Amino acid sequence: MLALGSLSSPALADSGVWLSTESRVPIVRTERPALPRLDARVSTETFLMREAEGLAQARFRTGAVLYVASWAFIAGQGAVAASRSADRYVQEGQLELEPNLTLSLGDFSLASRTRLIHGTAGQQPWWRAREQLRLSYGASGAKLKPFLSEEVFVELSERQRMNQNRAAVGLGFALNPTTRLDVGYLLRSTERPSGWEQAHVLTVHVALDVPPGWP
Helix, strand or coil, X not given: CHHHHCCCCCCEEEEXXXXXXXXXXXXXCCCCCCCCEEEEEXXXXXXXXXXXXXXXXXXXXXXXXXXXXXXXXXXXXXXXXXXXXXXXXXXEEEEEEEEEEXXXXXXXXXXXXXXXXXXXXXXXXXXXXXXXXXXXXXXXXXXXXXXXXXEEEEECCCCCEEEEEEEEXXXXXXXECCEEEEEEXXXXXXXXXXXXXXXXXXXXXXXXXXXXXXX
């Protein structure tokens, strides 16, 4: 995880749990999967952190996913997020554009996800870019697939800078043909006024992906 090497020594360490879900359901049903494919997507994220004494952040996303090839899709979505700030929660709306590319090399798969995000903090609009690379291993149809991922956050408003990094390792379980469970460890490094802070996070993600021809 190269990005971590450029960070200064962390000032503090936190710990917690990240629970997330994602559901993709075809808008147009066909007898068999075909391209282009258009899905509706709903996802949730919940961060429970020790320093926040419970809920630190929650996010709800909904939008559409357009598959243009077997290795590429683009998503457009809206999100509502609430984050703990001091003794209260700050809520904001966000719009996201998310192109995804996947490259397969034998039993290895490398996925690139870019998120361009526009949001508002109070009356001040902002822009952010998130870039994630995820490497997974497993033959087609394998029940278990280990993975590594790296994601950087870059603020595009005011001065451009990286202010967060997420490095993760985990194992994906295929529960059935449409449902996957990912369990892993995430090291989150965040820039604060006092320096870089780290958090050790247990991640649990459930993904439901219903193909167009599913009964």
